[in-house]
Amino acid sequence: MRKLIFLLATFLITATPTPAGAVDARKGLLELLENLQEGPPTLQPRDFSLPVPTGRTKNWRGTRNHPRELAILVLAGHADSQRLGGSGTPGEAVGIKGATPMDPTITDELYWNLLTAQRIVKIGSERGLNIRYYDPGLRTIRNTNNPRSNWSVGSAHAELGGYVLEIHYDAYSPHGSGAGIIPAVRYEFSRLDEALAEVFGGYPYNYRGMLGAPRRGISMLEIDRLEGVLERNLRDPLSRDASLNAIAERVVQALQNGLADGASGGATRN
Numbered sequence: 001m002r003k004l005i006f007l008l009a010t011f012l013i014t015a016t017p018t019p020a021g022a023v024d025a026r027k028g029l030l031e032l033l034e035n036l037q038e039g040p041p042t043l044q045p046r047d048f049s050l051p052v053p054t055g056r057t058k059n060w061r062g063t064r065n066h067p068r069e070l071a072i073l074v075l076a077g078h079a080d081s082q083r084l085g086g087s088g089t090p091g092e093a094v095g096i097k098g099a100t101p102m103d104p105t106i107t108d109e110l111y112w113n114l115l116t117a118q119r120i121v122k123i124g125s126e127r128g129l130n131i132r133y134y135d136p137g138l139r140t141i142r143n144t145n146n147p148r149s150n151w152s153v154g155s156a157h158a159e160l161g162g163y164v165l166e167i168h169y170d171a172y173s174p175h176g177s178g179a180g181i182i183p184a185v186r187y188e189f190s191r192l193d194e195a196l197a198e199v200f201g202g203y204p205y206n207y208r209g210m211l212g213a214p215r216r217g218i219s220m221l222e223i224d225r226l227e228g229v230l231e232r233n234l235r236d237p238l239s240r241d242a243s244l245n246a247i248a249e250r251v252v253q254a255l256q257n258g259l260a261d262g263a264s265g266g267a268t269r270n
């Protein structure tokens with residue numbers, strides 16, 4: 001019961017769309033936790049001095065179990081970094097073929113990250129996952145420590161035992177590396193990341209010297225390169241809805257697999 005209260009409280013804190021409220025709620029939760037003898041789950045921050053392997057292949061295994069009611073938070077990559085260094089890929093259509101951006105105020109990657117993240121949460125909720133979406137609202141937040149930023153909200157959620165997934169589309173060829181999960185490295189690797197790697201493939205945990213989000217406990221999912229048939233089907237209004245559904249279904253199924261594999265007392269697969 002205590003665990004349940006904790007997870008619910010955690011979720012209310014990190015998924016609320018009003019940042020001021022989120023800060024208050026977080027304070028309230030920390031007070032609540034101080035009154036509990038056990039406190040939050042004991043997560044051991046990772047030792048970053050581990051030897052760093054090289055290459056593009058998956059070099060980790062996600063073994064950390066989660067309860068079935070695990071609070072899952074989904075973020076859209078680059079949602080608060082527009083007009084800054086890391087605003088995301090324009091996609092092949094805009095970047096090479098001269099198409100009009102889906103929304104002139106943001107990159108096409110963010111446009112699809114937002115819709116994909118929202119669709120994952122919609123379908124995940126319908127499947128019974130304890131899953132929420134967070135959007136910082138502001139499209140340019142220079143200070144990543146701003147309490148409203150993706151990184152702040154995501155790392156707080158991870159710190160309290162939740163799972164955080166940030167959605168991305170990779171740059172078009174030859175720049176991007178393609179589909180795959182870049183696992184959060186702050187704590188023990190998660191079974192959810194392992195399950196996502198089975199579907200999408202896995203990047204090395206130290207990809208590009210270990211990115212900011214994974215260091216903060218946020219896993220990054222590259223759906224695929226934003227190019228070719230995938231991008232055409234997203235841009236075509238006739239196939240957009242079905243494409244988003246198909247992508248979101250794959251993600252939700254993987255999350256469900258990861259929870260089923262690791263749920264304590266639940267079904268296990270040997």
Ligand SMILES: [Zn+2]
Pocket residue numbers: 077078088089109168169170
């Ligand atoms: Zn991205």
